[in-house]
Amino acid sequence: MFSRVLVANxxxxxxxxxxxxxxxxxxxxxxxxxxxxxxSYLNLAHDAICIGAEAPGASYxxxxxxIAAAEITDxxxxxxxxxxxxxxxxxxxxxxDCKIEFIGPSAESMMALGNKVEARxxxxxxxxPLVPGSxxxxxxxxxxxxxxxxxxxxxxxxxxxxxGGRGIxxxxxxxSLKTQFRQAKAExxxxxxxxxxxxxxxxxxxxxxxxxLLADRHGNAVHLWERDCxxxxxxxxxxxxxxxxxxxxxxxxxxxxxxVRLAKAAGYYSAGTCEFLVDADENFYFMEVNARIQVEHPxxxxxxxxxxxxxxxxxxxxxxxxxxxxxxxxxxxxxEVRVNAEDPDxxxxxxxxxxxxxxxxxxxxxxxxxxxxxxxTVSPYYDSMIAKLLVHRPTREEAMRVMRxxxxxxxxxxxxxxxxxxxxxxxxxDFVNGNVDTNFIxxxxxxxxxxxx
Numbered sequence: 001m002f003s004r005v006l007v008a009n010x011x012x013x014x015x016x017x018x019x020x021x022x023x024x025x026x027x028x029x030x031x032x033x034x035x036x037x038x039x040s041y042l043n044l045a046h047d048a049i050c051i052g053a054e055a056p057g058a059s060y061x062x063x064x065x066x067i068a069a070a071e072i073t074d075x076x077x078x079x080x081x082x083x084x085x086x087x088x089x090x091x092x093x094x095x096x097d098c099k100i101e102f103i104g105p106s107a108e109s110m111m112a113l114g115n116k117v118e119a120r121x122x123x124x125x126x127x128x129p130l131v132p133g134s135x136x137x138x139x140x141x142x143x144x145x146x147x148x149x150x151x152x153x154x155x156x157x158x159x160x161x162x163x164g165g166r167g168i169x170x171x172x173x174x175x176s177l178k179t180q181f182r183q184a185k186a187e188x189x190x191x192x193x194x195x196x197x198x199x200x201x202x203x204x205x206x207x208x209x210x211x212x213l214l215a216d217r218h219g220n221a222v223h224l225w226e227r228d229c230x231x232x233x234x235x236x237x238x239x240x241x242x243x244x245x246x247x248x249x250x251x252x253x254x255x256x257x258x259x260v261r262l263a264k265a266a267g268y269y270s271a272g273t274c275e276f277l278v279d280a281d282e283n284f285y286f287m288e289v290n291a292r293i294q295v296e297h298p299x300x301x302x303x304x305x306x307x308x309x310x311x312x313x314x315x316x317x318x319x320x321x322x323x324x325x326x327x328x329x330x331x332x333x334x335x336e337v338r339v340n341a342e343d344p345d346x347x348x349x350x351x352x353x354x355x356x357x358x359x360x361x362x363x364x365x366x367x368x369x370x371x372x373x374x375x376x377t378v379s380p381y382y383d384s385m386i387a388k389l390l391v392h393r394p395t396r397e398e399a400m401r402v403m404r405x406x407x408x409x410x411x412x413x414x415x416x417x418x419x420x421x422x423x424x425x426x427x428x429x430d431f432v433n434g435n436v437d438t439n440f441i442x443x444x445x446x447x448x449x450x451x452x453x
Contacts, residue, residue: 001317002026002076005103007045008066009081012371012388013293015041017079020309029073031066033059035379041371047073054381060084063091070100077101077316079309083383086292087114103316105270105291113266113289116160117198123286126265128258131277131285133200141178147199148177154204157181159188160196165235167191170202203285205437206277208232209244210290211259212300214311215269220321223256224300224308225330229275230436231425233348238418238441239425240296240336242303244278245396245434251282262286271297271312277438295338295388298369302334302392333396335403339370339387341378343416345449351416352380361409365392365402378415386417396434400426424448 004027007017014030018041021028030045035054042048049069052059059065061084070078078095080086080103089107096102104110113119117136124130134147137160148155148171157180159167167188169180181197189195208229215221228244229237243252259274266289273294275287297308306328315321342348358374370387372378378386389406393399407423425431428444441448 001319002101002313004029004046004073004075005313006031006066006070006073006075006078006100007081008060008078009084009086010036010039010060010371010382012369012385013081013083013295014039015044015371016369017081017309018044020307020313021079023307024310024313026313029069029075031060031069033381035381039371040373040376049073054379056084056381060382063088063094066091067094067098067100070095071098075100077103077313079103079313080292082292082295087290089114101316103270103312105268105272109266109268110291113268113291114161115196116158116288117196119266119289120198120286122266123262126258126261128262128286129284131200131203131287134198136198137196138181138199141181144177144181144197144199145174148174151199151201154202156200156202157184157197158200159184159192159194160198161188161192161194167197168235172202203277203279205439206230206279207244207247207436208237208275208287208438209247209255209278209284210273210275210294211256212294212297212308213259213263213268213272213274214306214308214315214321215263215272216315216321217269217318218320219264221260221263221268222321222323222325222328223260224304224306224328226252226255227273227296227299229296230438231431231440232438233344233441235438237296238338238422240299241396241399242299242334243330247278248282251278251284255284258284258286262289270315271308295385296336298367298388298390299334299336302367302390303330303332304328305331332392332394333399334390334392335399336388336390337403337407337422338385338418339389339410339412339422340384340418341386341415342384342418344418344421346416348418349416350380350384352378352384353415354378355386355412355415357411357413359409359411360387361389361406363402363406365399366390366406367392372412386412400432421448 027046030048089111093107212224231239
């Protein structure tokens with residue numbers, strides 16, 4: 001096991017990793033930007049080192065500064081959290097070239113699965129169902145017209161190196177395809193420095209279901225069941241739950257087994273998720289692999305009783321998985337909601353600034369992962385998420401009731417947050433009955449975003 005680990009991230013995930021390290025007897029070393037120099041979680045680290053100015057490019061995305069901090073503090077490994085450099089194969093290889101273990105998958109499998117065209121090829125080899133689409137990259141808009149005509153409209157244009165909802169365009173007819181193709185390509189080039197695109201059949205009103213995976217370096221891989229992440233805005237998740245409602249046990253088993261096959265075919269190790277679209281008839285199709293710990297990993301921790309961050313660290317240190325597939329339970333029902341410093345009634349406008357009042361909910365079955373507190377100032381430089389509120393109860397109905405109560409108790413002032421929207425979602429009849437899909441929030445915008453007085 002490692003004795004010292006650098007935590008190359010910020011906010012709630014940095015705090016989560018610091019705690020996991022301390023639970024394992026590891027000395028966690030934190031890094032911070034000038035904007036985060038007063039972050040309270042830095043006090044829980046064994047040591048903390050400033051890596052640059054406020055902008056992410058000067059700090060948390062500055063690979064050279066992070067490697068330098070690791071060398072100065074004499075760590076054996078780096079945990080990248082999620083976001084920033086967590087899915088950057090070049091950074092993963094830099095770490096290992098410097099004799100520092102990267103707590104995550106290999107650079108090779110990260111590169112293969114991070115390229116969506118190559119990931120589709122691996123999925124096909126593993127006999128994982130794929131959405132009908134182009135066999136490889138689509139080079140230009142004329143080729144895009146040919147592919148779309150072959151698979152039939154509507155289609156989805158996707159960036160091969162995409163993520164976070166960028167470089168994605170739904171197209172419903174031939175007239176708009178060329179324009180959407182060029183826009184997606186331009187967006188992908190700016191966001192990812194890679195304008196490679198491919199085209200898939202657009203699955204209408206799908207559920208977004210992901211399977212949590214753990215795999216070690218000794219060829220062992222298990223799934224930790226599935227999470228439903230269908231409630232999204234602009235391709236960004238707002239609510240996650242496990243188990244997924246309205247999926248049969250037969251489909252659940254097939255979905256999870258397919259994810260394990262894909263992980264083994266890719267030579268994957270560490271924690272990761274395999275993401276699928278599931279249609280109304282419970283046909284499922286591979287979408288992508290997230291080669292890192294997910295924001296919503298606590299949902300799985302609650303229903304399985306396993307510590308995913310601890311297992312990431314154990315796997316990186318060379319340990320074998322000690323739990324068999326049939327020993328992993330799926331107990332009760334868990335929800336996670338993301339509390340963001342945004343005004344949902346103003347187009348999700350960011351709401352940075354000081355928090356004067358911070359009154360979190362409590363009671364049985366409630367978990368809050370956060371770095372925020374009364375007196376904390378939300379920075380305009382980083383992601384707007386300030387807390388993850390989770391509820392775990394024996395049934396979905398019970399978990400939903402407790403979540404409503406918890407949201408009523410959660411008082412954050414004076415900044416705007418997503419709490420009012422989350423309250424409306426948990427009262428909406430379709431969500432209560434589990435009848436949602438990835439376009440639910442946009443489709444129900446009139447009821448979810450009432451006009452202001």
